[in-house]
Amino acid sequence: MSILRIASAVGLSLAVAFSLSAEPSAAQARKKRPAAVRTLPYAGTAEQLRDRALQGTIAYALVEDITTRFGPRMAGSESERRAAEWGAAKLKALGFDNVAIEDFPLTSWVRVSEKVEIVSPYPQPLVATLLGGSPSTPREGIEAEAVVFETFQALRDAPDGSLAGKIAVVLQPTARLQDGGGYGYASAIRSSGPQVARSKGAAAFVMRSLGTSDHRWAHAGATRRADDVVPSFAVSPPDAEQIRRAARAGTLRLRVNGQAIVPPEGRSQNVVAEVRGRERPEEVIVIGGHLDSWDLGTGAIDDASGVAITTAAAKLIADLPVRPRRTIRLVWWGAEELSQPQPRPGLSGGRDYAARRQASLLQHVIASESDFGAGPVYSLSLPAGFQTGPFVTTVMRVLAPLKITFTTTPATSGGPDVTPLAEAKVPVFRLHQDGSDYFDYHHTADDVLERVDAKKLDQNVAAWAALLWLIADSDVDFRNPPPPPAPAA
Amino acid sequence: MSILRIASAVGLSLAVAFSLSAEPSAAQARKKRPAAVRTLPYAGTAEQLRDRALQGTIAYALVEDITTRFGPRMAGSESERRAAEWGAAKLKALGFDNVAIEDFPLTSWVRVSEKVEIVSPYPQPLVATLLGGSPSTPREGIEAEAVVFETFQALRDAPDGSLAGKIAVVLQPTARLQDGGGYGYASAIRSSGPQVARSKGAAAFVMRSLGTSDHRWAHAGATRRADDVVPSFAVSPPDAEQIRRAARAGTLRLRVNGQAIVPPEGRSQNVVAEVRGRERPEEVIVIGGHLDSWDLGTGAIDDASGVAITTAAAKLIADLPVRPRRTIRLVWWGAEELSQPQPRPGLSGGRDYAARRQASLLQHVIASESDFGAGPVYSLSLPAGFQTGPFVTTVMRVLAPLKITFTTTPATSGGPDVTPLAEAKVPVFRLHQDGSDYFDYHHTADDVLERVDAKKLDQNVAAWAALLWLIADSDVDFRNPPPPPAPAA
Numbered sequence: 001m002s003i004l005r006i007a008s009a010v011g012l013s014l015a016v017a018f019s020l021s022a023e024p025s026a027a028q029a030r031k032k033r034p035a036a037v038r039t040l041p042y043a044g045t046a047e048q049l050r051d052r053a054l055q056g057t058i059a060y061a062l063v064e065d066i067t068t069r070f071g072p073r074m075a076g077s078e079s080e081r082r083a084a085e086w087g088a089a090k091l092k093a094l095g096f097d098n099v100a101i102e103d104f105p106l107t108s109w110v111r112v113s114e115k116v117e118i119v120s121p122y123p124q125p126l127v128a129t130l131l132g133g134s135p136s137t138p139r140e141g142i143e144a145e146a147v148v149f150e151t152f153q154a155l156r157d158a159p160d161g162s163l164a165g166k167i168a169v170v171l172q173p174t175a176r177l178q179d180g181g182g183y184g185y186a187s188a189i190r191s192s193g194p195q196v197a198r199s200k201g202a203a204a205f206v207m208r209s210l211g212t213s214d215h216r217w218a219h220a221g222a223t224r225r226a227d228d229v230v231p232s233f234a235v236s237p238p239d240a241e242q243i244r245r246a247a248r249a250g251t252l253r254l255r256v257n258g259q260a261i262v263p264p265e266g267r268s269q270n271v272v273a274e275v276r277g278r279e280r281p282e283e284v285i286v287i288g289g290h291l292d293s294w295d296l297g298t299g300a301i302d303d304a305s306g307v308a309i310t311t312a313a314a315k316l317i318a319d320l321p322v323r324p325r326r327t328i329r330l331v332w333w334g335a336e337e338l339s340q341p342q343p344r345p346g347l348s349g350g351r352d353y354a355a356r357r358q359a360s361l362l363q364h365v366i367a368s369e370s371d372f373g374a375g376p377v378y379s380l381s382l383p384a385g386f387q388t389g390p391f392v393t394t395v396m397r398v399l400a401p402l403k404i405t406f407t408t409t410p411a412t413s414g415g416p417d418v419t420p421l422a423e424a425k426v427p428v429f430r431l432h433q434d435g436s437d438y439f440d441y442h443h444t445a446d447d448v449l450e451r452v453d454a455k456k457l458d459q460n461v462a463a464w465a466a467l468l469w470l471i472a473d474s475d476v477d478f479r480n481p482p483p484p485p486a487p488a489a
Numbered sequence: 490m491s492i493l494r495i496a497s498a499v500g501l502s503l504a505v506a507f508s509l510s511a512e513p514s515a516a517q518a519r520k521k522r523p524a525a526v527r528t529l530p531y532a533g534t535a536e537q538l539r540d541r542a543l544q545g546t547i548a549y550a551l552v553e554d555i556t557t558r559f560g561p562r563m564a565g566s567e568s569e570r571r572a573a574e575w576g577a578a579k580l581k582a583l584g585f586d587n588v589a590i591e592d593f594p595l596t597s598w599v600r601v602s603e604k605v606e607i608v609s610p611y612p613q614p615l616v617a618t619l620l621g622g623s624p625s626t627p628r629e630g631i632e633a634e635a636v637v638f639e640t641f642q643a644l645r646d647a648p649d650g651s652l653a654g655k656i657a658v659v660l661q662p663t664a665r666l667q668d669g670g671g672y673g674y675a676s677a678i679r680s681s682g683p684q685v686a687r688s689k690g691a692a693a694f695v696m697r698s699l700g701t702s703d704h705r706w707a708h709a710g711a712t713r714r715a716d717d718v719v720p721s722f723a724v725s726p727p728d729a730e731q732i733r734r735a736a737r738a739g740t741l742r743l744r745v746n747g748q749a750i751v752p753p754e755g756r757s758q759n760v761v762a763e764v765r766g767r768e769r770p771e772e773v774i775v776i777g778g779h780l781d782s783w784d785l786g787t788g789a790i791d792d793a794s795g796v797a798i799t800t801a802a803a804k805l806i807a808d809l810p811v812r813p814r815r816t817i818r819l820v821w822w823g824a825e826e827l828s829q830p831q832p833r834p835g836l837s838g839g840r841d842y843a844a845r846r847q848a849s850l851l852q853h854v855i856a857s858e859s860d861f862g863a864g865p866v867y868s869l870s871l872p873a874g875f876q877t878g879p880f881v882t883t884v885m886r887v888l889a890p891l892k893i894t895f896t897t898t899p900a901t902s903g904g905p906d907v908t909p910l911a912e913a914k915v916p917v918f919r920l921h922q923d924g925s926d927y928f929d930y931h932h933t934a935d936d937v938l939e940r941v942d943a944k945k946l947d948q949n950v951a952a953w954a955a956l957l958w959l960i961a962d963s964d965v966d967f968r969n970p971p972p973p974p975a976p977a978a
Binding site: 064068069070071072079118122123124125127214215216237238241242245246249297298445446448449450 | 553557558559560561568607611612613614616703704705726727730731734735738786787934935937938939
């Protein structure tokens with residue numbers, strides 16, 4: 001399909017939607033916008049959705065409901081299960097089509113207790129958490145000399161066996177970047193540190209939390225689950241500084257104790273709901289967020305916000321007098337956070353979704369997850385081949401007033417739970433959120449409702465609703481990008 | 490003594506000090522200040538001390554040492570004891586006179602464990618802490634229906650017996666005021682709540698932490714230790730909001746479990762050191778901070794900062810080529826935080842200091858403690874009778890450049906540990922610090938070195954050093970204020 005066909009096709013369908021749509025919003029009635037004249041007609045409904053979202057959506061109330069009713073929602077927990085059941089009922093009540101709970105097996109992991117202390121030279125307790133999936137220490141804990149590494153690379157460079165019986169400590173900090181790149185850069189410390197420490201002979205592993213604030217939160221998060229790792233902990237950033245100062249003063253000894261259990265026969269589940277397409281329902285746009293959270297906080301920014309943003313956006317479209325041509329499929333994924341015992345992969349919810357749909361993956365037009373907190377969207381990236389042209393032009397005419405820019409680098413990831421789809425060549429997009437403070441709170445006890453601002457949440461909903469409409473009511477085919485332009489002579 | 494005698498007396502002594510003082514500071518050498526001409530000569534040393542402090546003092550390093558070496562320093566703990574011993578050695582090394590540790594008996598209290606959960610309607614764990622001095626719950630905890638009160642007054646107004654077997658919950662928030670008045674207003678909830686709850690028949694007491702932030706910290710703090718109280722907990726502010734939302738949805742049931750022990754034969758101690766006066770050493774100005782802290786954080790703002798500010802200020806004066814006329818006595822008080830079993834009063838360190846000096850209390854010219862964090866000083870208040878006149882004029886000429894104003898309301902409190910002195914009619918002053926964010930962190934795990942800014946600390950030192958010099962090298966007698974001016978005819 002050529003790009004030129006998009007505009008007319010979308011234009012037609014949106015003209016229909018527009019004529020059927022509800023009365024103009026109060027804001028529109030107040031000021032007749034001259035822009036309407038200059039805007040391509042098929043963007044009208046998208047603009048309407050955008051402006052409606054900015055007047056207030058159900059997103060914040062959804063975050064409040066999910067975090068208040070269910071608190072922490074660890075993958076495989078009773079709480080996660082109850083949240084999914086409530087969610088299915090809620091989505092039906094909101095008018096979604098084909099609501100279903102799809103459950104799948106999971107090896108869950110339950111934190112019981114954790115304690116990290118400096119024994120010498122300056123005895124004191126530290127604020128720490130057992131990494132998710134870590135094996136337990138012996139019941140009496142592990143007390144040993146600790147060796148401090150300023151970077152993960154320094155630990156990697158330590159000779160094999162050089163840490164025999166000791167505790168390896170990595171103090172490398174996480175840089176604050178708007179796009180979360182600091183976390184991406186440092187995350188190997190958490191995923192691979194326990195394995196590298198063991199390969200050097202260490203008895204335990206302690207890392208500075210992957211967090212960007214200097215407040216005293218320990219950040220949870222998944223690590224590798226395998227036989228080749230040692231019990232592993234994250235201390236808060238101030239405690240990492242305390243360890244550094246203590247280590248300068250003399251031989252550092254730490255005592256660590258972490259206990260966790262792995263219940264037999266764990267299960268988790270995805271909740272799936274649709275805004276069924278009116279013309280080509282088999283063509284699916286997959287969106288959503290993940291319902292599970294870490295156990296320290298109530299998962300307001302990670303990821304009740306993503307669930308709420310995408311649900312509120314789809315609900316705005318479901319409330320239009322006509323359904324879009326294609327189907328929007330909303331998923332509240334389960335078990336995004338918890339790694340699985342090697343060699344099984346993680347992202348159990350995303351993988352289960354994809355595995356059940358092997359036969360229809362080619363009909364997945366595009367996919368994206370909202371899983372980066374509650375900060376405002378600042379840019380959009382689309383699949384390769386769609387960095388210029390009328391689709392982008394129209395989309396950005398609608399999104400630019402939200403202070404959103406267009407990123408010309410093609411989207412290569414649509415979020416963790418759609419990774420299995422991306423691996424199967426389903427195109428992805430990304431509405432990039434400002435995550436400047438996301439890793440201040442990510443995976444901590446402080447990830448609670450107070451971290452969410454309703455206005456910023458609604459800016460996200462506005463962007464998602466407008467973009468989803470423009471995709472779902474078009475026949476733009478991200479699976480078949482236009483040929484690149486001929487090279488200049 | 491008339492006020493008119495002050496200027497000449499102070500002027501003389503300061504002229505001596507000035508002529509003997511060390512070479513002009515680098516900053517002074519760089520720019521010869523024309524102000525020197527217009528400044529009354531006896532303020533010169535005070536200005537010099539002020540400017541020297543702004544170039545950097547030992548205060549931040551002291552906070553770092555105390556918090557790093559000893560971590561939390563609960564009243565009566567081994568850690569508090571070791572910090573005092575280290576402090577005595579440090580003060581000797583810094584050149585202080587008559588350094589001594591004065592120890593006293595204390596009924597200490599040691600936290601063992603604490604857990605607060607919503608059982609229904611929305612089961613989940615909460616972030617909470619057992620109040621300091623609270624009795625333990627039964628080993629299995631207490632699970633009961635909870636009754637929520639929006640204010641402490643509402644609990645007070647509940648009929649006797651109306652809470653039989655239930656858990657009383659007070660959700661009243663703490664207002665953010667620059668001078669800490671919000672905490673003062675709300676603090677009766679913590680001190681008296683457990684007693685009032687019991688008087689209504691309650692089995693336990695849960696309060697919203699006395700904290701001004703909406704981050705998820707539980708704030709520790711002392712409550713009444715007596716037979717007429719129930720086990721008592723503070724939840725974080727976000728958890729108080731969570732409780733409110735849960736209670737709206739149905740009958741609220743909570744489960745609380747707190748365990749603490751009271752070791753036999755507890756002791757604490759004050760560390761006392763002097764800058765001995767050269768002319769009237771028996772006349773004493775008492776300053777200091779408290780060395781003990783709560784057990785959740787490392788007591789950086791409460792109160793290693795106060796210890797460090799006053800120590801650094803006295804050290805600047807001790808480093809002058811002559812001692813001031815009067816003695817500056819620096820005290821690192823012990824056991825400020827922990828209440829004592831009724832009917833014994835708290836403030837054990839402050840009371841022990843005063844009790845040992847009954848015979849010399851009349852020779853205490855003035856007293857003040859720095860115990861309000863690490864924020865900058867914004868105003869000075871002096872004892873009644875000294876709201877106008879040449880002493881204030883001179884003092885404020887030195888302090889105003891530090892962005893300090895003069896408060897015409899007389900000082901009635903000099904800080905908690907000098908309360909026993911104030912009760913014995915020793916005059917007090919106050920260098921009021923900006924505490925706008927003090928109760929965000931006060932008594933939480935987040936009270937650590939990262940909360941302290943060295944520049945702001947040094948602004949405090951500048952104010953303390955200058956003021957202390959002007960008091961210590963004068964014979965202004967705050968114990969005998971001038972008669973009030975005759976009423977206008």
